[in-house]
Amino acid sequence: MRRVLRRSFFDRPTLIVAEELIGKFLVRERDGVRSAHMLTEVEAYDGPKDRASHAFRGRTPRNSVMFGPAGALYVYFTYGMHHMLNVTTGPEDYPAAVLIRGVESIVGPGRLTKALGITRELDRLPATKASGLWFEDRGVVLAPRAIQRTGRIGIAYAGPLWSKRRYRFVRKQE
């Protein structure tokens, strides 16, 4: 069983999409070489009121893809050295996305993009085979208990309310 996740998967509430992405696969193809990794850590960024979200201060050139249709890649560059990979969720005009923080054997959002060669060339592209980066359901079924929810990382500036919200989903290690 191997099914590419389509826009309809992502066009749902962000927290649902985030939780269901754990156990799905991130597939990268470049120069004809394909690799697939199971997602193990993601975070939800949900709507215009989320103080930790890039969209909190409204639409800007960088974040406008978050306001667009679901299932688009949002790749931005930060700290002068790291690319961050997100996929947009929810309906058009509602800014939301899921940050991909880790996959099996690669932990850390910056390390992940470096390992898979993910740069802003992919920003705003749909997460499809044509873009070279997409998501697949490969039939892995995780028990709900196998997924842990915690506060998000690195967003203390957003205040305790938003940093405590359990918007981070991590696959528990056995």
Add this chain to the structure above:
DNA sequence: TAAGTGATCTCT
């Protein structure tokens, strides 16, 4: 614990 690094945003 702090440096590194540069795009992005906010304010002049």
Add this chain to the structure above:
DNA sequence: GAGATCACTTAA
């Protein structure tokens, strides 16, 4: 245009 900030990583 200037200055601050940043959804991080690594080396110490």
